[in-house]
Amino acid sequence: MSDVAVPKLPKLDVRGLTMEYGDNRVLERLSLTVEAGSFCTIVGASGCGKSTFLRLLLSQEVPTGGRILLDGKPLPPEPTPDRGIVFQRYSVFPHLSVEENLILAAEFERAAFTGRLIGKARTEAREAVAETLNKIGLFAAKDRFPAQLSGGMQQRLAIAQALMKRPKILLLDEPFGALDPGIRVDMHELLLGLWEEFSMTIFMVTHDIAEAFKLGTRMLVFDKVRHDPENPEAYGANVTYDLPLNRSTDDAAPEASDLFRAPKTII
Amino acid sequence: MGAIPFVAVLISYMIASHLRRLDNPADKLLPSLETMGASFWRMAFEADKRSGNFLLWTDTFDSLWRLGIGMGVATSLALILGIAIGFIPHTRSALAPFVATISLIPPITILPILFIMFGLGELSKIMLIVLGTAPVMVRSIAQSVIDIPREMIIKAETLGASVWQMVWRLVVPQTLPRLITAIRLGLVPGWIFLISAEAIASTGGLGYRIFLVRRYLAMDVILPYVFWITLLAFVIDRLLLLLSKRAFPWHHIGGESL
Numbered sequence: 001m002s003d004v005a006v007p008k009l010p011k012l013d014v015r016g017l018t019m020e021y022g023d024n025r026v027l028e029r030l031s032l033t034v035e036a037g038s039f040c041t042i043v044g045a046s047g048c049g050k051s052t053f054l055r056l057l058l059s060q061e062v063p064t065g066g067r068i069l070l071d072g073k074p075l076p077p078e079p080t081p082d083r084g085i086v087f088q089r090y091s092v093f094p095h096l097s098v099e100e101n102l103i104l105a106a107e108f109e110r111a112a113f114t115g116r117l118i119g120k121a122r123t124e125a126r127e128a129v130a131e132t133l134n135k136i137g138l139f140a141a142k143d144r145f146p147a148q149l150s151g152g153m154q155q156r157l158a159i160a161q162a163l164m165k166r167p168k169i170l171l172l173d174e175p176f177g178a179l180d181p182g183i184r185v186d187m188h189e190l191l192l193g194l195w196e197e198f199s200m201t202i203f204m205v206t207h208d209i210a211e212a213f214k215l216g217t218r219m220l221v222f223d224k225v226r227h228d229p230e231n232p233e234a235y236g237a238n239v240t241y242d243l244p245l246n247r248s249t250d251d252a253a254p255e256a257s258d259l260f261r262a263p264k265t266i267i
Numbered sequence: 268m269g270a271i272p273f274v275a276v277l278i279s280y281m282i283a284s285h286l287r288r289l290d291n292p293a294d295k296l297l298p299s300l301e302t303m304g305a306s307f308w309r310m311a312f313e314a315d316k317r318s319g320n321f322l323l324w325t326d327t328f329d330s331l332w333r334l335g336i337g338m339g340v341a342t343s344l345a346l347i348l349g350i351a352i353g354f355i356p357h358t359r360s361a362l363a364p365f366v367a368t369i370s371l372i373p374p375i376t377i378l379p380i381l382f383i384m385f386g387l388g389e390l391s392k393i394m395l396i397v398l399g400t401a402p403v404m405v406r407s408i409a410q411s412v413i414d415i416p417r418e419m420i421i422k423a424e425t426l427g428a429s430v431w432q433m434v435w436r437l438v439v440p441q442t443l444p445r446l447i448t449a450i451r452l453g454l455v456p457g458w459i460f461l462i463s464a465e466a467i468a469s470t471g472g473l474g475y476r477i478f479l480v481r482r483y484l485a486m487d488v489i490l491p492y493v494f495w496i497t498l499l500a501f502v503i504d505r506l507l508l509l510l511s512k513r514a515f516p517w518h519h520i521g522g523e524s525l
Contacts, residue, residue, distance in 0.1 A: 060421055079424035090416035093423075095440045095517050104436065105426040115432035145517040165427060 009072045011036040011201050012057075012169070018065030018236065019052050026052045028236030029066065032220070036168075039195055039202045041212035044222030048237040050205045053222070054171050057203060058083055070169070081105075084162035088174045091158035092146045098157055099142040102129040105164035129164075136160045136190065152183035156190060163198060170195075172204040176211070184208075188215060219243040298487040307491040322476065327499070329472040333389065334454075334461050337396025341457075342450055344397070345404035346442070352405065353412025354438055363409065370402030374460060382468060392464035399460040400453040407452075411445040412438055444518035447511040451504050458500055 010033040017030040026049040034040060042050045055061045056068065059075050068075045070082070079085070092101050103125040107117045110125075117125050133139040136156040138149075146154050155175055162170060172191075176184045192215065195202055206212050212219050221241035228234045284297035298306075311323040351358040352366065378395055385391040415438065423433050465474030473496055480488045512519050 058421065058425070079421055081425055081427040083425060085422060085425050087418045087422075090418035091422055093419060093437065093441075095515070104423075107436070108423075108427045108429070108432050112429070113431070115428065115436040145520060147517060147520040162422075162425065165425070167425070 010034060011038070011071065013069040013072070014066070015069070016066035017053075017056065017063050017068065019049065019056060019061070020064045020236070024233040025236035027063075028225075028238055030238050032239060034201060034218075036201055037199055039215060039217045040204070040220055041216035041218070042203060042205045042220045042222060043207070043209055043212045044237065048222040048224065050222050051173055054173050054203060054205055057169070058085055058171055081165035082167055083169045083171060084165065084167035085171045086155070086158045086162050086173070086175045088177045092154060092161060094146050097143050097145055098138050098149070099126060099129060099133065101146070101157060101161050102132060102164060105161070132160050151179050152187060155179065155187060159191065159194065163194060166198065168200055170200050170202045172202065174205055174207060177207060184211065191215065213245060216245050219245055295484045295486055298490070302487045303491050306485075306487040310488065310491075323495070326471060326473045326476050327495070330461060330465065330474065331499070333392050333472065334396065334457055337393045337461070338400065338450060338454065338457055340393070340397045341401035341404055341453060342446065344401045345408045345449055346439075346446055348405045349408025350412055350434060350438055350442065353409040354434060359409070366402050366405050369398075370406055374399035374456075375463060378464065378467065387468040392461070392469070395460045395464045396457050400457045404449040404453045407449045408442060408446060411442055415441055444511050444515040447507050451507050454500065454503060458496070462496075
């Protein structure tokens with residue numbers, strides 16, 4: 001047995017991925033390989049399948065064509081703890097306090113029947129999340145309900161909660177879309193710190209192109225390659241630009257208009 | 268401010284009652300407040316000559332017992348069926364049309380059927396309350412389960428929750444405050460069916476009493492009883508709201524609750 005010849009598998013291998021809703025083709029023959037530890041930012045016009053792509057990565061929906069391999073194996077048919085998710089809204093549970101939101105994953109794991117820890121086990125679970133609470137600056141607010149937190153605090157909680165199961169892949173669907181610009185900068189710092197600490201692969205959909213350049217190690221631009229004006233839903237989107245980013249250089253970000261080329265028109 | 272309409276109605280009644288009694292001191296239709304107070308006192312604190320019971324309290328006990336059992340059964344059905352229909356697509360397709368249809372039957376029309384099937388005892392009265400309130404409550408709970416954002420279910424799955432854990436930690440807790448709202452709204456028809464069933468066939472209860480003394484035009488008993496029933500309904504409603512605020516504070520953040 002030799003361990004030299006074994007080729008390194010990509011973390012994620014997407015092959016010929018196609019997604020159709022009835023006659024509406026959203027994604028068309030999308031192929032992509034992503035190395036472990038990448039931070040992929042996904043940008044593109046509305047309706048170009050960015051969120052659909054994320055839902056497929058999460059197994060929230062099943063593709064109509066092609067397949068996705070995670071560590072060389074097909075994705076499980078439903079969402080599993082190996083892929084964490086943060087949505088723009090509704091990510092945390094409104095009926096649980098900040099602390100309860102964080103210990104929930106441990107409760108699911110250790111109390112199979114009730115999903116609720118009591119007594120000593122609960123105390124231990126609470127102690128286990130104290131450090132996390134400190135890191136996301138919510139220790140003082142640990143007994144508050146999400147509705148009593150600001151938008152930024154809610155998303156910090158959502159990210160921390162998504163990381164409780166230590167997922168290998170973190171999916172972010174416009175997580176900072178509803179936040180003020182000043183708060184976003186703080187969130188970027190937090191997210192980059194966590195990305196390094198957890199050495200995970202991140203996919204983040206964003207509408208903020210500067211954010212995409214700032215955070216990503218790789219930027220994927222989704223757009224329709226072909227366009228039929230008579231039937232705009234006939235062709236799906238694909239990755240039209242795949243840019244490796246080097247965050248250490250201070251090159252000015254290219255203009256967004258340069259990235260979205262005019263779609264080829266087929267009549 | 269809220270007291271003004273109450274005082275206005277009270278004063279209008281006192282004036283109308285006074286004018287009628289000027290015409291006819293023996294008038295029974297709009298008795299004076301003193302007469303009503305005396306009758307109420309008699310019903311509450313003087314033992315009935317025939318039965319030896321304090322009628323107001325035995326009536327109240329009988330009625331609240333029936334209403335409590337009926338609403339308790341309806342609430343259990345609403346929680347169990349509502350979550351089954353709202354959370355499990357197969358159950359929804361199998362049961363939702365049926366529940367929707369049942370909820371449209373005017374409940375009072377099946378009262379004769381209930382009397383025939385279950386006799387004139389307690390069971391038929393309780394069944395009327397259950398059948399009159401449960402279907403609408405089931406539908407309302409099912410809808411509130413459906414309205415739980417899909418994102419939360421997905422998030423729970425990524426945190427490793429089983430279906431049972433999702434029901435127990437996510438669906439039930441988020442549904443309970445809405446269940447209390449459903450009970451409060453269900454109590455309105457609940458009272459109607461209770462009084463109706465007692466009026467038609469009963470030997471005790473608040474509804475039985477006011478329909479019994481109607482034969483003697485005893486407005487001095489009927490009006491205080493109506494006031495008493497309203498007061499009971501009001502207190503129950505407020506207690507449920509208080510329970511909701513105490514038990515589910517997260518549900519009442521950033522919004523006024525009626």
